[in-house]
């Protein structure tokens with residue numbers, strides 16, 4: 001029987017680990033200094049580009065050179081204050097990139113590997129993780145709410161102060177130091193701008209079909225809203241995007257637009273999606 005570690009204890013132990021001296025590198029990133037800016041955002045400009053110090057990865061952490069990052073509605077929900085988070089915070093959680101540095105204890109990745117970030121790090125030990133529901137990881141949720149990595153650390157700094165991480169990623173940046181448990185290794189052939197979508201839009205859309213709706217192959221469904229999530233499960237991008245039994249079933253509109261085309265309704269293309 002698997003013993004679940006109490007999330008708060010896990011978090012406290014991680015926080016209490018001895019701080020080691022770390023090297024820092026200068027990076028540029030998009031930071032939210034204050035929530036609640038009034039739209040339109042092209043006028044109020046809630047995000048600003050600033051210079052930060054980024055720590056080398058600690059134990060179980062990895063530094064990633066960001067290749068692409070998408071704008072998700074969860075980023076906008078922090079900007080407008082609907083989902084309050086501590087500030088200043090570097091946003092961005094739907095991203096892909098290249099492994100730049102490995103922290104101690106990371107032995108299943110190597111420098112140069114391509115990875116996608118996931119927005120809930122899973123500890124692998126708490127009850128939801130032990131039950132096979134890593135998206136509900138309790139220490140992961142605590143860390144995300146606090147604006148830290150899974151270890152409890154903040155690896156971003158500005159003017160001597162800590163800067164918060166968004167969903168353990170903070171990917172609107174040149175580089176990000178994240179928990180190994182916030183990363184999934186991917187095939188190097190997948191372009192970064194497509195791979196990044198697997199970090200949120202695709203897994204949310206696919207998860208809604210497979211895990212929530214439990215739609216069976218061949219069944220007809222209606223997709224309400226063809227934004228990033230709504231189109232996230234549509235394997236219209238040739239053979240690369242195949243999701244088990246769904247391909248070529250009636251579940252999928254055969255004439256659905258490719259992800260780089262604009263919708264007929266004039267929506268933003270998926271690459272610039274807001275939802």
Ligand SMILES: [Zn+2]
Pocket residue numbers: 072073074075093094119200201
């Ligand atoms: Zn998202």
Ligand SMILES: [Zn+2]
Pocket residue numbers: 122123124125126127128129130134136137138139140
């Ligand atoms: Zn967990």
